[in-house]
Amino acid sequence: MLALVPSAALILLWAANAYRSLTEGLDLSRQAELGRSLDPKLDTVRWNLETELRISVTRLADPRTSLGALESQRNMTDNSIKKLGDLEHRLQQAPEKVRTAQMPFAVALRDFPLQQLRTQINQRSAATSTVMESFTYLINKQVTSAFQARQVPQGPLVSQAQPLSMLIITSQALHLEDTLMSQGLPSGTMSPDQRVAFMTPLGLQRSMLNYLASIQSPAEQSELARITNTAAWKRMAAVENAVVAARTDARGGMMLSPGTAQWRSDLNQLEAGLEDLIRARTARLLSAQADTAATILRRDIAAALAGLAAVIVSATLSWRVSRSLLHRMAGLRAATLDLATQRLPAIVARLNRGETVDVEAEALDLDYGTDQVGQVAEAFNAVQRTGIRSAVELADTRRGLQKAIVLSARRSQSLVNGQLALLDELERKYQDPEVLTDLYQLDSQTSQLRRYEENLLIIGGAWPGRRGNQPVLLSDVLRSAVGEVSQYQRITVSADDSVRLIGPAVAAVVHLMAELMENAAKFSPPFYPVSVRVDTVLKGVSVEIEDRGIGMAETEYADANLRLAQPPVSDVLSIGQDARLGLLVITHLAVRLGITVTLRPSAFGGTSAVVLIPQGLLVRNTELVHGTEHSNRPEAPAADAVPPDHLRRSGQFWPFDGQRAAAVPAAATSDAPAGPTQNDRAPGEPPPLPQRTPQASMAQELGLVPTPHPHPPEPPGQPPSPERAAHTLSAFQRGTAHARRSSPGSSRT
Template sequence: MSPRTGARRRLGSIRLSLILLALVPSVTLAAMWGVTTTQIFSEGLRLREQTGLSRSTGAMGTEATLALQQERSLSAAWMASPHGSRAALDRQRGRTDVAVAKLVRRSQDFKNAPARIGDRMYSVIASVGSLEYYRGQVDHPTDITAQQALDQYTSIIGDQIHAFQELSQVDDGDLTSQAGPLITVGNAAELVAQEDAQLALAWPSGKLDEQSWQQFAQRVDVRRWVFQSQVLNSLHGTVKDQVERVLQSQDWKTLETVEDQIVAARTAHGRVARTVDLPDAHARWNTALGRISDQYTNLIQQQTTQLLDRSADKAHSLLIKAAALSAGGLVALLVCVVMSWRITRSLSRRLRGLRMATLSLAEERLPDVVARLNRGEKVDVESATPPLDYGEDELGQVAKAFNTAQRTAVYTAVELADTRRGFQKVILGIARQSQNLVNLQLSKLDALEREHQDPGILKGLYELDSTASQLRRYEENLVIISGEQPRRSWTEPVALIDILRSAVGEVAQYQRVDVHTDDEVYLSPPAVADVIHLLAELIDNATTYSPAPSPVGVRAAMVAKGLAVEIEDRGLGLAEEDYAAFNAQLAVAPQFDVVALADDLRLGMFVIARLATRHGIAVTLRSSPYGGTTAIVLIPHDVVVRGTPDSPATDGEVAVPAGVVAAKGSADDAVPERRPHERAEEAPPSARARTTGSAAPHSGPAQDADRRGGLAPLPRRVPQTSLATELREETAPSEADDKDATDLADFTAERAASSLAGFQRGTLRARDDEEMSYDHGGEEPSYDHGEDPAPTQPADRSWTPPADRS
């Protein structure tokens, strides 16, 4: 048992703790503080907090507002004439960034502010966050117009003015009334700044369109009304005198004169113009506005500081008064705070410990248990779920319930893992038994293929042989899903072309597959079986999900990162999201999940992902130019063997379809010499497959025809004709073995397949030689074997035996 957690400083129960937290402050405040004392003290504290917030953010906000107004005007001038110097704009942006940064750093002060103030200030912070985007539009306008960019600056400034107006609404009515005229002056100054920005956008062209002129005229009327009706009537004392001096200055009169000229310029020659020509007053306007801006900026900052000082003094006086009336209540409050703090700390520490324990289970222990179960380790439920001791109170009962929950979770995970392992073993056992039956069936088919030479019977036997080979691959899928490996193995590298042809041979519609490769490379023995299986699954998908007449291309070539095999069909293809989903599944090794497999029975993708992950192979699906799907298999360099291996692979057999020959070199390279005393049977017509190689030259039968007076004998069976050199057996069977039809130990389906391929090539050569002799005036060839030869195909076609059965 672990030591009791949080045993010290613990009260009787959570309920008692909550009662104490509520009762002690209430009784203390009710006894020591009266209604008047509480009201005065609360008012003083609130006023002090509001004053402090206004002092920390008000001045900074004013600085940011003025900086943004200047940046807005300079941005308008730059957008109107982007080929001039922008040094002034860059300097102003730097000043604006400094002012905004000061304001943003005080955002922590908004947490304790009233909701109305906090919402406004957070809105300001959010609006200045979009400043960089609009600066980018000023520099390189792509999404918005110049006027829209200025409107966004105006919106940001408006948010700040509204926020500062909320800051001025304090609990003291006198202070609020004193702040009203100051806010009005700021609004009027903003109208002047808007006029300047609009003119800065129009000065380079010297014209205002009708809409811009109307906006300018409206701002002029509103600003003059604000100053005459609101600002002057609400100000008193020295502030009013300062504002009147500004309004009566020569610079202010210059501004009004330019405004009047622009407003009157729309009616020229007794008619209303659609485009207003601006007067030549750019320099006068900027000079006068610069002086006026300095004056009202100093005025606003000075009055803001004085107002904050008065607010702080009043808050201080209220606090002193409240402290004098509630000295005893302050002591009781301190006691209450200490007790509340201790109780809260105790509860927080225990709850925090329980939370950490819960997170430890969810993020560490349960994932570790699941990982160990996936690795096949045994997990003890008791040791994996150490109990937590949090006492006997309500929190302790919660901990006990948590202990029960975690034990149940771990026990369920262990039980599910055991069930899954048992299910895998059952599937593996069934698959192994089915493999034995399939192998026995293939052996019997080999015997039948040796005994029978009738083309019709052989056609049916080879169809059964191909179906059995596919069934064997499906049984291997179950073995791979169960986490095991197929039994086929090699000890020597195997040629790429043989692997490709063997994979094609395991597909039902192998006659539709074109194989092409120009590189003479080999694959390392441990990867041969898995690569054959992986490619067979992809080729099978390509033939299954594409129309029957269309070919399926298989191309292989060395690339920078390894060996690339491309399988392309001409089916309907998939949507892009489906390709992305399949590629995500193929990128990781999937776990055995019965529910997932039941939801989506794409077992081929499951097998491909496991095989690819085992050897670091990357499989990618994408759309084909033909409208179908292209599967790209990238085999890493670790698996690829360059050059020719010293000895052939003998531990496993890669059965190569006779119709699929290497694309590199002539077909003679892939056909071994015939041995004496061997016969060949004709392959079924349904076993044809396309190939990128060429047919073997007509050599042997033609020579025999010359020696026998123009008649060519029937070709003999040539075992292992279609196999690569590395996969042929080292010793040839004896004549006695060939004659003994009951001895099947040394006779395989591959030999039968090779014999059929040799029979076909011999028949073609004999037919061509006889036709050649007939064309030169000879007699029509005849056969004395007592039966008609089977139909043959052109020289560029070859019969393809069924898949390998190792």
């Protein structure tokens, strides 16, 4: 396309110029051919019409004029007209210039009432002036048409055509003088009207002769002089002078001079001489036209061929240059796409993995010369260096920011852990139920604060600070997660004690479950339950967290599941663009542990979060009995493992509405502690996950007894009473305190 457009334009320009030049030569050639066959015939018709007019006027002036001479001339006129044939049809095939010039005469000849005039002349009923006007009109049409047809643009032909046209006008004026003189010869007198009319062609004839003397070549002037220097021409000029100088009588008429006796013979000689000269010059002009047309055709053909060769050469060069340019541009485009789709993403991935990138080594310069394409390549080289350098600087900035976030979170976490330790001491110190209720509420909020600090660690690429090595019952893991939710009273857990979670994964799973439960409770109507169910499946254990809200649209479910399935991008700089941090934290933990999290609509109209824990993170009770949990289970990621490669923004999952189910809170249905003790730890290991042992240290009046509950369950849809809430909270928190005390040396980390 780059070479096609200019090549096509060049070809069209060449074709238009060649057509114009060849058409000019062909038209001139056709004009010369038509002139050879037509111009002599037209001159003969003009000559015969002029002669018939002179004899007809003489017949009208003198009845004694012989009719035989008139009829003989009429036959000559008819024969010359017949030789023209169908003049209009022939002119239709002629070049446009000749057709336009000769067509008026052809139409006038077709419409000329020649037979009617002849009948009137025979009967001597026609007026002399009418006959002269009719014939003169047709003769003037022929002269004018011939003059216009001989107008050619070529210089050499102009110098021949113009004198020929002037000579024809001179001959016509001389014929008209002869006709007017022949009208007065029979009587030897000339009327005033005849004398005035005679002066017009006389003046035209003499002015044409003077003009010819200035435009003719010496050879042409010599040819004309052989006529104008004859005795006949001098006698004619003397008669003309006599008419001009003659005195008129009282009526304005005049007597003709005696020299008019030889007028007839002199004019016949002079008119024949001029007509011969006209035919000779016409023949030379037509021959020159043919030669000029042939020369023009040869020149135009040569020019057309040369132009065609130039077009071919130009098109070939343009095609080769454009092909080379397109090839280079394709290479530059491929390099650009490679940088955008392969190299730069690979560099960014390496930077996300913490690798060091050398900008100069990765920025491969393109060498395309020093022309315009080479300058574009140089600009591309500068762009790719800037892009890679910016990616490196951005990665350094991101890593620095992540380190700052992690450092700040760990310092805050130390304060939170200290506060939890202080709460432990206060819970042991005070036994007043009202005080304990407030302390346990503060304990729960502090646990939530610790989880929020761990969120910062996770999105900063670190791992939650809590860790352990011993397997823990999955039911205890879920109850621990419930304890970190602000509205834990609304959450019910249905799980057995047949499955345990490997120690290194406990803290992360507790955090993941707490995030899902928190979102389910937070974005559910108040006092509506959140159900947690555990089922054993082929690939591991399924934990379903279900709320009763209004759910989400299909597109929102698809978007959330896509985020949960993809590794998160570790870019803390983009977290501010999306407030859904919870989804980001869940994705980090799920990808790190190999856990699958799926969101779907629930049967109650809300949202159900299904968490699939793989077999690799689980330990069956039978395996504990046979001591196989360490022999066939892979180790979970350590706390100091390399941060994940990606980071995903998250946050609010689902709002919902629904009916609150009458269920016992998780805190009221917890089992006995199954967590490890401090003595089970290997030397140097951090303390295991704190286990809350509900009811172990409660006062006897707060324990569960087989007597009716002092506070009957509220009907569905009603919020719990303050007394029942305090009772439940006290029971849950006292069991938690007993779990801490039962493991001396354990602390919240």
